[in-house]
Amino acid sequence: MMTKSELFEKLKKEFIKILADENLLTEKIEITSKALTPEEAIGITKRKDFPIITGNEIMLEADCKGAKGQAFTDSPALFKGTLAEICNLDMEKDLHAAGLFIAALNAVMKYLGRTDCTVHCKSEGPEKCGKDIVEFIQENYDDPKIVLIGYQPAMIDNLSKAFKLRVLDLNPVNVGQLRYGITVEHGITDYDDAVKGWADLVLCTGSTICNGTIVNFMGLDKPVLFFGTTLAGAAPILGLKRLCFADRYN
Numbered sequence: 001m002m003t004k005s006e007l008f009e010k011l012k013k014e015f016i017k018i019l020a021d022e023n024l025l026t027e028k029i030e031i032t033s034k035a036l037t038p039e040e041a042i043g044i045t046k047r048k049d050f051p052i053i054t055g056n057e058i059m060l061e062a063d064c065k066g067a068k069g070q071a072f073t074d075s076p077a078l079f080k081g082t083l084a085e086i087c088n089l090d091m092e093k094d095l096h097a098a099g100l101f102i103a104a105l106n107a108v109m110k111y112l113g114r115t116d117c118t119v120h121c122k123s124e125g126p127e128k129c130g131k132d133i134v135e136f137i138q139e140n141y142d143d144p145k146i147v148l149i150g151y152q153p154a155m156i157d158n159l160s161k162a163f164k165l166r167v168l169d170l171n172p173v174n175v176g177q178l179r180y181g182i183t184v185e186h187g188i189t190d191y192d193d194a195v196k197g198w199a200d201l202v203l204c205t206g207s208t209i210c211n212g213t214i215v216n217f218m219g220l221d222k223p224v225l226f227f228g229t230t231l232a233g234a235a236p237i238l239g240l241k242r243l244c245f246a247d248r249y250n
Contacts, residue, residue: 145164
């Protein structure tokens with residue numbers, strides 16, 4: 001299994017290569033990342049328990065020549081500088097740096113046309129996403145037992161009505177609580193039983209790329225779908241399957 005150190009090293013190496021190939025590495029391109037308010041990030045939603053609203057996550061937004069890239073993180077950070085400076089950040093030791101790097105990577109990959117869905121859907125988007133994910137899984141995976149990594153209320157509500165579902169999270173506010181008919185389990189202590197043993201399909205939040213815990217869901221002997229905007233730029237680099245419908249709703 002790839003280590004967190006190897007993951008970040010690979011991302012940095014590949015990003016630098018992309019920038020060099022596109023003659024962007026030495027350009028005086030500024031990447032500005034800012035923490036968005038919940039309303040800026042996700043709009044006015046029917047449900048009020050999304051992590052971005054409850055304050056458990058911050059969304060960073062980077063801008064590369066008008067192309068925007070976002071990243072969910074629990075480590076807020078502000079930055080204004082060049083792409084070369086972004087590439088020199090120490091992602092492994094600094095979660096602030098990791099969030100900035102991922103947001104910048106998403107913006108650049110969007111600018112180059114190498115990825116899509118780099119901006120989170122708003123307002124009714126998350127509700128539509130929950131329904132679209134159910135439809136996608138039914139069309140492609142029949143009737144799997146699903147483990148959802150990360151607390152996403154619209155997804156839990158819709159998935160639990162269509163499939164056998166377990167939900168893992170690390171936020172103590174959620175762990176052990178009954179949410180939409182599902183008891184939220186602990187992302188570490190229940191990992192082996194739920195992910196390695198019970199699941200036929202794993203749905204994992206792409207924001208795990210920011211703290212490196214995504215390595216726990218790479219190379220499993222079962223299908224894994226990473227969802228959301230945060231993994232937009234890294235997914236094609238790492239060869240990971242990503243599910244996001246944000247561009248349908250924005």
